Amino acid sequence: MLIANAVLADGTQRHIDVTGGRIAALLPASAGVPARDDVLDVAGALLLPPLVDGHIHLDKTLLGLPWVPNQATGNNVADRIEAERKVRATRTVPEVETGSNLVRQVVAGGTLHMRSHVDIDNQLGLRNLHEVLKIRDRFRGLVSIQIVAFPQSGILRSPGTADLLDAAIAEGADLVGGLDPVGIDGDLDGHLEAIFAIAERRGVGVDIHLHDGGESGIAQLIAIAERTTASGLQGKSAVSHAFALGSVPADVAARTADVLARAGVAIMSHGPGGAPIPPLALLHQHGVVVFGGSDNIRDAWSPFGNGDMLERAMMIGYRANYRHDHELEFAFDMVTGAAARILGIEGYGVAVGAAADLVVVEAGSVAEAVAARPRRKLVIKAGKIVARDGVLAA
């Protein structure tokens, strides 16, 4: 296959020679289109690397079901955990089906790699993990799904959960998760001790949800950085949300950023609507890898979201007050290159030798693609077209 007349993110126009599912050559378009019978001429459309969703909840979504109104009685994390239990108790379609609906939708939108948190607590056991493992098997070869064993009900306040998290890793989860060590479990050291013990024993990374704000959130970030260093997990540790970084003065955020950068702790943001957004550019300047994710998509937590990572980059840019092209490109990197680095995707990118995983859109530049979120003209996986004009191939 030769993808002809594609404009790359750097503005150059190229023909992409795809062989054996990989990019064999990036030829200058000025040379004209070679005479071959496998030419796919994209006529100056923009060719992007595949989108990466660094934070999704495949087991939570209700996508494809009739509308389920939000039932939370209050406005904090604990209220939403309770509301989710109610929704879960009444759902009749298994998570493998709704999660598959979501995977199909996001692949059609150009997402070919994702990190999904999966709820684990002492009521659910490993049920949701088993559902998401089925989804991973179902879509193997099309999309890579990294699984975080996520203690949605806490660890200490849901006795037995630590053992379940450990068992989840044994059964195929890739990372250990966490949740507001202070806000939910009320025991910073106990919560982190449980997470990092499993991570060390199993040789896996960590990705911890942290909604707790202000000075408490900052103290937890610093404790996570210290544990990360002590466990030798630099580069394999992430904190999702970290609203605290957006709720403290810039000098406090900058000092915390230095601590996170030294410890190799990355920060995931979905561009929160109702919570403070971390100072993403400041974090980046201080050496912290920041990456993007969808978070909740039409589930008991949020009615919003659709898994479109160009739209997510737009939302991040909108919340961060980005307007210049270099800022929109930074938001784009959060849902492509930076997320791929954190997820450890090998052979990622539009480069010779990389996997021929590609997304084609009608846009004049990456900045325009983020702002306008055009329909995905083509999604290509290992050199094969898997979606066209937003519709998954059969």
Add this chain to the structure above:
Amino acid sequence: MLIANAVLADGTQRHIDVTGGRIAALLPASAGVPARDDVLDVAGALLLPPLVDGHIHLDKTLLGLPWVPNQATGNNVADRIEAERKVRATRTVPEVETGSNLVRQVVAGGTLHMRSHVDIDNQLGLRNLHEVLKIRDRFRGLVSIQIVAFPQSGILRSPGTADLLDAAIAEGADLVGGLDPVGIDGDLDGHLEAIFAIAERRGVGVDIHLHDGGESGIAQLIAIAERTTASGLQGKSAVSHAFALGSVPADVAARTADVLARAGVAIMSHGPGGAPIPPLALLHQHGVVVFGGSDNIRDAWSPFGNGDMLERAMMIGYRANYRHDHELEFAFDMVTGAAARILGIEGYGVAVGAAADLVVVEAGSVAEAVAARPRRKLVIKAGKIVARDGVLAA
């Protein structure tokens, strides 16, 4: 025409009998579809009133042109005014064409009424007004366009602007605008005196941009309320943005809301991404009409936006941290009923006697329509289909 099997916002299923461009009857669907040869069966789709954009800038958009990177050198209103001058100086396609591109796009998305601010200053004169008047003429009968004579460069710091605003009303603008009386003109009384003098003389309403935050913004809101009452403009006065209400303690916002409600001053919000969002529900509870608008769409101010008012309701809801159905319905009202009231649209709504201006989408409820922003299946103007599946009829 009989629109059969439509689900209304209240959940009831109806047949809508359209005669002479108006809704003649809302028949219970349980009675079965009448035997007529002009039946349009929408098969349980959701029927909505037309969307209303309470704040758009038809003269600023660059929609349809190749991507123009943002050129502002700083991050405040004055910097962006300068950047816009640069963009304007180099554009070769007249505003009537780019503005028409935007009108076509928003009509295809179900917007049939809008309030457009139009830049007026002592360099531009009435040039942009004349462009937007041409747009209004071009689309007359399809979409109603209310025009605000908007002093984008200030009034006192752009000498001669007050006379131009007055002349704009004489030439067809519908309201007098304003811009940060303190932040831009540095003269609260002088700025408001100029605006309200014209409004009183010409018998028109006012709609004032107010980005100024904190206590200064609150003081300006109170001054606007006082002027509104003194000029007898209750119900014909609006403040756009009013970020200040989102940057002060709730008790200050509540007291200010009482002042605004007594004076009949409405508040427009687009759900700002990088500025504080006013406490919309609190304002509503205190009797202030809050309505929605797009604000900037792909122009020198913002790369974002597309004029889709269902997406705008979503953005408002996302920023306001709305999750429950009644909250999403409130955001929807901001871009339909509440905006129609502020714009003074007669015969608005899905009711017997109202104009047969309707939007059909595939959604189970208004809340779902806001969260999912489905493609507009049909847009109907005065009983005629003017767009189908997001594409404008020829």
